[in-house]
Amino acid sequence: MDFIPIRAYDNYISANLELALLQDAGINCYIKDEYTVTIDPLLSPALGGMKLMVEDSYLAAALYLLQKSDKLFLQTVPCPHCGQFTLEQVEEEIHYNRWIDKIKSLIVNGQEKKVQKYYRCSACQHTFGELPDSIV
Ligand SMILES: [Zn+2]
Incomplete structure:
Protein backbone atom coordinates (compact mmCIF):
# COMPACT_ATOMS: atom_id res chain seq x y z
CA MET A 1 0.00 0.00 0.00
CA ASP A 2 1.56 3.26 -1.19
CA PHE A 3 0.59 6.76 -0.16
CA ILE A 4 0.64 9.66 -2.63
CA PRO A 5 0.82 13.39 -1.73
CA ILE A 6 -2.16 15.13 -3.35
CA ARG A 7 -2.14 18.58 -1.71
CA ALA A 8 0.24 20.75 0.32
CA TYR A 9 -0.66 23.34 2.97
CA ASP A 10 1.00 26.14 4.93
CA ASN A 11 -1.35 25.84 7.91
CA TYR A 12 -2.80 22.91 9.83
CA ILE A 13 -6.40 24.23 9.83
CA SER A 14 -6.92 23.89 6.07
CA ALA A 15 -4.97 20.62 6.09
CA ASN A 16 -7.11 19.08 8.85
CA LEU A 17 -10.42 20.28 7.34
CA GLU A 18 -9.65 18.47 4.10
CA LEU A 19 -8.23 15.47 5.98
CA ALA A 20 -11.53 15.17 7.91
CA LEU A 21 -13.52 15.47 4.67
CA LEU A 22 -11.67 12.50 3.17
CA GLN A 23 -11.66 10.43 6.38
CA ASP A 24 -15.44 10.91 6.73
CA ALA A 25 -15.78 9.37 3.27
CA GLY A 26 -13.79 6.33 4.42
CA ILE A 27 -10.60 7.27 2.56
CA ASN A 28 -7.33 6.07 4.10
CA CYS A 29 -5.17 9.22 4.44
CA TYR A 30 -2.96 11.21 6.81
CA ILE A 31 -1.00 14.47 6.98
CA LYS A 32 2.78 14.27 6.57
CA ASP A 33 5.14 16.83 8.19
CA GLU A 34 2.26 18.51 10.12
CA TYR A 35 4.16 18.79 13.41
CA THR A 36 7.46 19.83 11.85
CA VAL A 37 5.86 22.65 9.83
CA THR A 38 3.67 23.77 12.78
CA ILE A 39 6.60 23.93 15.22
CA ASP A 40 9.02 25.56 12.75
CA PRO A 41 7.15 27.31 9.87
CA LEU A 42 10.49 28.43 8.40
CA LEU A 43 11.05 24.81 7.36
CA SER A 44 7.80 24.79 5.36
CA PRO A 45 9.29 25.92 2.01
CA ALA A 46 12.11 23.37 2.32
CA LEU A 47 9.69 20.52 3.06
CA GLY A 48 7.04 21.68 0.58
CA GLY A 49 4.54 22.37 3.38
CA MET A 50 2.46 19.73 5.17
CA LYS A 51 1.18 17.17 2.71
CA LEU A 52 -2.13 15.34 2.51
CA MET A 53 -1.16 11.74 1.79
CA VAL A 54 -3.76 9.39 0.29
CA GLU A 55 -3.55 5.61 -0.20
CA ASP A 56 -3.10 5.04 -3.94
CA SER A 57 -6.25 2.94 -4.34
CA TYR A 58 -8.34 5.90 -3.07
CA LEU A 59 -6.65 8.52 -5.28
CA ALA A 60 -9.49 9.09 -7.79
CA ALA A 61 -12.15 9.28 -5.04
CA ALA A 62 -10.03 11.71 -2.99
CA LEU A 63 -9.37 14.04 -5.94
CA TYR A 64 -13.05 13.99 -6.87
CA LEU A 65 -14.16 14.88 -3.32
CA LEU A 66 -11.63 17.71 -2.96
CA GLN A 67 -12.55 19.24 -6.33
CA LYS A 68 -16.27 18.97 -5.49
CA SER A 69 -15.61 20.63 -2.12
CA ASP A 70 -13.62 23.46 -3.79
CA LYS A 71 -16.46 24.11 -6.28
CA LEU A 72 -19.11 24.18 -3.54
CA PHE A 73 -17.01 26.61 -1.51
CA LEU A 74 -16.45 28.93 -4.48
CA GLN A 75 -20.22 29.08 -5.06
CA THR A 76 -20.50 30.84 -1.67
CA VAL A 77 -17.96 33.56 -2.56
ZN1 LIG B 1 -17.67 39.17 -11.66
Whole structure:
Protein backbone atom coordinates (compact mmCIF):
# COMPACT_ATOMS: atom_id res chain seq x y z
CA MET A 1 0.00 0.00 0.00
CA ASP A 2 1.56 3.26 -1.19
CA PHE A 3 0.59 6.76 -0.16
CA ILE A 4 0.64 9.66 -2.63
CA PRO A 5 0.82 13.39 -1.73
CA ILE A 6 -2.16 15.13 -3.35
CA ARG A 7 -2.14 18.58 -1.71
CA ALA A 8 0.24 20.75 0.32
CA TYR A 9 -0.66 23.34 2.97
CA ASP A 10 1.00 26.14 4.93
CA ASN A 11 -1.35 25.84 7.91
CA TYR A 12 -2.80 22.91 9.83
CA ILE A 13 -6.40 24.23 9.83
CA SER A 14 -6.92 23.89 6.07
CA ALA A 15 -4.97 20.62 6.09
CA ASN A 16 -7.11 19.08 8.85
CA LEU A 17 -10.42 20.28 7.34
CA GLU A 18 -9.65 18.47 4.10
CA LEU A 19 -8.23 15.47 5.98
CA ALA A 20 -11.53 15.17 7.91
CA LEU A 21 -13.52 15.47 4.67
CA LEU A 22 -11.67 12.50 3.17
CA GLN A 23 -11.66 10.43 6.38
CA ASP A 24 -15.44 10.91 6.73
CA ALA A 25 -15.78 9.37 3.27
CA GLY A 26 -13.79 6.33 4.42
CA ILE A 27 -10.60 7.27 2.56
CA ASN A 28 -7.33 6.07 4.10
CA CYS A 29 -5.17 9.22 4.44
CA TYR A 30 -2.96 11.21 6.81
CA ILE A 31 -1.00 14.47 6.98
CA LYS A 32 2.78 14.27 6.57
CA ASP A 33 5.14 16.83 8.19
CA GLU A 34 2.26 18.51 10.12
CA TYR A 35 4.16 18.79 13.41
CA THR A 36 7.46 19.83 11.85
CA VAL A 37 5.86 22.65 9.83
CA THR A 38 3.67 23.77 12.78
CA ILE A 39 6.60 23.93 15.22
CA ASP A 40 9.02 25.56 12.75
CA PRO A 41 7.15 27.31 9.87
CA LEU A 42 10.49 28.43 8.40
CA LEU A 43 11.05 24.81 7.36
CA SER A 44 7.80 24.79 5.36
CA PRO A 45 9.29 25.92 2.01
CA ALA A 46 12.11 23.37 2.32
CA LEU A 47 9.69 20.52 3.06
CA GLY A 48 7.04 21.68 0.58
CA GLY A 49 4.54 22.37 3.38
CA MET A 50 2.46 19.73 5.17
CA LYS A 51 1.18 17.17 2.71
CA LEU A 52 -2.13 15.34 2.51
CA MET A 53 -1.16 11.74 1.79
CA VAL A 54 -3.76 9.39 0.29
CA GLU A 55 -3.55 5.61 -0.20
CA ASP A 56 -3.10 5.04 -3.94
CA SER A 57 -6.25 2.94 -4.34
CA TYR A 58 -8.34 5.90 -3.07
CA LEU A 59 -6.65 8.52 -5.28
CA ALA A 60 -9.49 9.09 -7.79
CA ALA A 61 -12.15 9.28 -5.04
CA ALA A 62 -10.03 11.71 -2.99
CA LEU A 63 -9.37 14.04 -5.94
CA TYR A 64 -13.05 13.99 -6.87
CA LEU A 65 -14.16 14.88 -3.32
CA LEU A 66 -11.63 17.71 -2.96
CA GLN A 67 -12.55 19.24 -6.33
CA LYS A 68 -16.27 18.97 -5.49
CA SER A 69 -15.61 20.63 -2.12
CA ASP A 70 -13.62 23.46 -3.79
CA LYS A 71 -16.46 24.11 -6.28
CA LEU A 72 -19.11 24.18 -3.54
CA PHE A 73 -17.01 26.61 -1.51
CA LEU A 74 -16.45 28.93 -4.48
CA GLN A 75 -20.22 29.08 -5.06
CA THR A 76 -20.50 30.84 -1.67
CA VAL A 77 -17.96 33.56 -2.56
CA PRO A 78 -19.23 36.66 -4.42
CA CYS A 79 -17.09 38.15 -7.19
CA PRO A 80 -15.35 41.24 -5.72
CA HIS A 81 -15.93 43.03 -9.05
CA CYS A 82 -19.59 42.34 -9.96
CA GLY A 83 -21.00 40.52 -6.91
CA GLN A 84 -22.16 37.41 -8.83
CA PHE A 85 -21.55 33.96 -7.33
CA THR A 86 -19.86 32.62 -10.46
CA LEU A 87 -16.21 32.18 -9.47
CA GLU A 88 -14.06 29.35 -10.78
CA GLN A 89 -10.47 28.38 -10.09
CA VAL A 90 -8.17 28.25 -13.10
CA GLU A 91 -4.84 26.43 -13.28
CA GLU A 92 -2.35 27.17 -16.04
CA GLU A 93 0.92 25.35 -16.59
CA ILE A 94 3.82 27.45 -17.76
CA HIS A 95 6.49 25.43 -19.59
CA TYR A 96 9.96 26.85 -20.03
CA ASN A 97 11.94 26.31 -23.24
CA ARG A 98 15.41 27.45 -22.16
CA TRP A 99 17.35 25.09 -19.88
CA ILE A 100 18.38 27.97 -17.58
CA ASP A 101 14.71 28.84 -16.98
CA LYS A 102 13.94 25.17 -16.26
CA ILE A 103 16.74 25.05 -13.66
CA LYS A 104 15.55 28.31 -12.07
CA SER A 105 12.02 26.91 -11.88
CA LEU A 106 13.31 23.63 -10.44
CA ILE A 107 15.05 25.57 -7.64
CA VAL A 108 12.16 27.97 -6.94
CA ASN A 109 9.10 25.76 -7.60
CA GLY A 110 10.52 22.25 -7.19
CA GLN A 111 9.62 21.31 -10.78
CA GLU A 112 10.59 22.31 -14.34
CA LYS A 113 7.20 23.84 -15.08
CA LYS A 114 5.33 26.48 -13.10
CA VAL A 115 1.67 26.01 -12.19
CA GLN A 116 -0.14 29.32 -11.94
CA LYS A 117 -3.45 29.34 -10.05
CA TYR A 118 -5.96 32.16 -10.05
CA TYR A 119 -9.70 32.82 -9.84
CA ARG A 120 -11.96 34.02 -12.64
CA CYS A 121 -15.55 35.23 -12.60
CA SER A 122 -17.45 33.62 -15.48
CA ALA A 123 -20.00 36.49 -15.41
CA CYS A 124 -17.66 39.49 -15.83
CA GLN A 125 -14.37 37.67 -16.73
CA HIS A 126 -12.53 39.56 -13.95
CA THR A 127 -9.48 37.62 -12.69
CA PHE A 128 -7.66 37.84 -9.35
CA GLY A 129 -4.99 35.85 -7.53
CA GLU A 130 -6.48 35.57 -4.05
CA LEU A 131 -9.99 35.36 -2.64
CA PRO A 132 -11.17 38.54 -0.86
CA ASP A 133 -9.94 38.80 2.78
CA SER A 134 -13.45 39.07 4.22
CA ILE A 135 -14.26 35.56 2.99
CA VAL A 136 -11.23 33.59 4.25
ZN1 LIG B 1 -17.67 39.17 -11.66
